[in-house]
Amino acid sequence: MIGILYFSSTGNSLYIAKKLKENLGGKIFYLPKYSGNGSEFEKIILVTPIYSFGMPKHVYDFLPKLDKSKELIVVQNYGGMVAGADYLMREYCTKNNLNLKSIYVVQMPENFTLSFSVPKFYLKKVLKKADSKILAVVDAIKNEKYNLPKKRKTKEKTYLKNMSNWYKIGKEFKTNENCVKCGKCIGLCPVGNISIVDEKIVFGDKCVACLGCYHRCPNKAIVYKNKKKKNRYINPNINENEIGQDI
Ligand SMILES: Cc1cc2nc3c(=O)[nH]c(=O)nc-3n(C[C@H](O)[C@H](O)[C@H](O)COP(=O)(O)O)c2cc1C
Known part of the structure; x- marks a missing residue:
């Protein structure tokens, strides 16, 4: 069975995870509640948002524990700018001797919106485009069209500094x-x-x-910070109560 592990706070990563399950099979697990090391799965697909040009803390803490023999495919999603986050993921997997096969990156609506609101028309546009991108990822995984990001200037120091704040x-x-x-x-x-x-x-x-x-x-x-009237965001194509669940 494919293990689809995800971290998500506003549902974008869960949405991608569900599309992958629909097309590839497997079972979805919410990373903060998952206590295994992936050894029970045939292969692992990790679906994660990009945080501060890196990854959420749960992903950063989990990867060193992952079974090194298992094939790992990572699907990152981001709101506006990847910068070197895909290459940073590659480097971090290599540093932890993981059996990384591929990294795919999909743009989804931005949720780091503490100081601004994303216009609704733009959200719709991004969501529409994301569907075809996710299906392209499905196709690539099915046909083993693997892809690893080329060397780029990463911002690991900035990422770790941001994480500490x-x-x-x-x-x-x-x-x-x-x-x-x-x-x-x-x-x-x-x-x-x-x-x-x-x-x-x-x-x-x-x-x-x-x-x-x-x-x-x-x-x-x-x-x-007492800021008023900023829109909130939850991926409109999922049932919000499923965020944080195994499916
Ligand atoms: C703390 C934090 C940092 C983020 N950093 C980035 C970033 O560096 N680049 C980017 O494009 N999006 C960034 N985002 C936006 C998310 O990656 C994006 O909206 C993602 O789709 C959210 O996934 P989720 O709904 O599964 O939680 C950040 C979001 C948060 C909460």
């Missing part, structure tokens, strides 16, 4: 008067960084900047 984002989150303390943010945070203390939602110092709480709060009650 992600916790500060959580420190800038606050809830506003729309918060009904439903606890949804507490349940979806992949690192358990949110709690209720004295009947108030409190953000700790373990934030990994996925922005899942910010985008998926049903009342848009989580605000960043």
Whole structure:
């Protein structure tokens, strides 16, 4: 069986994972809940967003643990700029002696939107294009048309520096008067960084900047640096409750 491992906070990576499963078979696992090392699968497809020209912390922490004998295919997705993130992924897999076969990159709607809103017409345009790109990835995997990015200037230092500052984002989150303390943010945070203390939602110092709480709060009650009226984003083609599930 193919193991499709994914990390996703707003559903883009899950959407890609589901398309891959639909066309290639296999089973989908949410990385933060997955405790194995991939050895039970015939091959592994990792679907991950690009974060800070690198990868989410869960992906960075998982790859060194992955079974080195298993064929690994990576599908990265990004909102606006890959820079060297694909080559950085290649280098990191090589450094960890992984059996990396291919890396594909797909543009999806941007979700790092704390300071701006992406216009709706642009989101639609990106989503439409993504479908044909994902099908091209399916075709490439089926026909073993593998692809590894050529050497590029990577920004590993910048990436690691950014990662070490992600916790500060959580420190800038606050809830506003729309918060009904439903606890949804507490349940979806992949690192358990949110709690209720004295009947108030409190953000700790373990934030990994996925922005899942910010985008998926049903009342848009989580605000960043008191900025108002920014659109939230959830991939419109998936059932939001499936984000974080194994499928
Ligand atoms: C912390 C963070 C950093 C990001 N960094 C980048 C980046 O360097 N380049 C880029 O094009 N998109 C970046 N993005 C956007 C996401 O890669 C993109 O929207 C992705 O499709 C989100 O996937 P998801 O919905 O599965 O979480 C970033 C998003 C977050 C939350």
